[in-house]
Amino acid sequence: MIAYHPSLRDRQLLGLKDMGAAELQSILKRAAYWEAHEEKRIPVLEHRFIANMFFENSTRTRFSFEMAQKRLGSQVLNFAAAASSVEKGESVYDTVRTLESMGIDAGVIRLKPIGVLEELAKHVKVPLINAGDGNNEHPTQALLDLYTMQKQFGEIRGLTVSIVGDIKHSRVARSNLWALKALGANVKFCAPHSMQAAELEEHAPYVTMDEALDADVVMMLRVQLERHAEGVLKSADEYRAQYGLTTQRAAKMKPHAIIMHPAPVNRDVEIDSELVEAPNSRIFPQMQNGVPIRMAVVERALR
Structure with missing residues (x-):
């Protein structure tokens, strides 16, 4: 049997505008699978490194992603723009490429400007997950x-x-x-x-x-x-x-x-x-549901 290897485009999540019903339902179904697990940690991604790159402040989204990543056993690098070379003028592109060159397997990214994420995705070889870009998508x-x-x-x-x-x-x-x-x-x-x-x-x-x-x-x-x-x-x-x-x-x-x-x-x-x-x-169940959803999305990026 020939193994199916999804393309980088299939594994990243830049937005939902062009996503079909079947793909949406597959993510929801996988989230239900992870929610049903009583174990706090299921180390299916324990040899994977994920960078959370937040160029805009966030609390719920960043912690929810980090919880999801750690529940899947991955190694997590948290990046905050305020404490980085971005303050010294380093571009978002150079920052992402730097982390990619260090060996991350995927990146979760939150940005203020619109259009930057789509352009970034064309130039990096690791899947990117949109954690909010301007007033475009979340x-x-x-x-x-x-x-x-x-x-x-x-x-x-x-x-x-x-x-x-x-x-x-x-x-x-x-x-x-x-x-x-x-x-x-x-x-x-x-x-x-x-x-x-x-x-x-x-x-x-x-x-x-x-x-x-x-x-x-x-x-x-x-x-x-x-x-x-x-x-x-x-x-x-x-x-x-x-x-x-x-x-x-x-x-x-x-x-x-x-x-x-x-x-x-x-x-x-x-x-x-x-x-x-x-x-x-x-409202609070929504926040709770964010963890299994993000587990499904992170797993999808690194499957």
């Missing part, structure tokens, strides 16, 4: 969101998912949009005009807050009001009044509907504090 966040929805409802096809908040600057909204559409879900956006991404409207309609509540999943996004100094909404209180998921609005949701949020949460801005751990909230 594929593993969307995968753990899909996994959370699938665990809740059994399947994603036919679900209506409302994504509410700063769509314009959200890589989470984009990755979720592409993946949810690929799996047959209906997606709606809700945002103030200054926070809308007009180029996405052909893929998902913008609706009112009341219309957004008529969904199986209401996903609130973190709002960065500092990005919208020229916008209509100039305060957290004003945003909450018009677009926040308040307890009064949550009472209008369908009985079976769930609340999601990629975190970090601005409590009492985009969502009332008491709803964060309400019975229908899946």
Whole structure:
């Protein structure tokens, strides 16, 4: 029998925009396999070296990846731009190539600028995993969101998912949009005009807050009001009044509907504090689901 050796392109994860339903489901299925393991450490990658290259601050994503990598037994190198040669002017490309030349087997990378990751991937020979690039994509966040929805409802096809908040600057909204559409879900956006991404409207309609509540999943996004100094909404209180998921609005949701949020949460801005751990909230389970999802993605990169 001839062994199948997947190409580098098949093993890296730059985004979900062009990923088909079968590949998405294969990752979700493998995540379920890893979640079912009670052992904390399953050393299937113990001779592999992975660099976590974070050129932008992160807490949940970096620790979740590190937990996933260590559970698989791999050797982990953590790189922070603030304590590196990047401060001295070394380019992102040179940094990644340096780590590649030292013998890493894969890299997890988080960047502020858009387009750099795609270009990097053309020039390195190890698989790269996108941990967030600008406002382009955040594929593993969307995968753990899909996994959370699938665990809740059994399947994603036919679900209506409302994504509410700063769509314009959200890589989470984009990755979720592409993946949810690929799996047959209906997606709606809700945002103030200054926070809308007009180029996405052909893929998902913008609706009112009341219309957004008529969904199986209401996903609130973190709002960065500092990005919208020229916008209509100039305060957290004003945003909450018009677009926040308040307890009064949550009472209008369908009985079976769930609340999601990629975190970090601005409590009492985009969502009332008491709803964060309400019975229908899946915010902390989302974080928990990030580990098996990232185990599946890391294993896929190094299989």
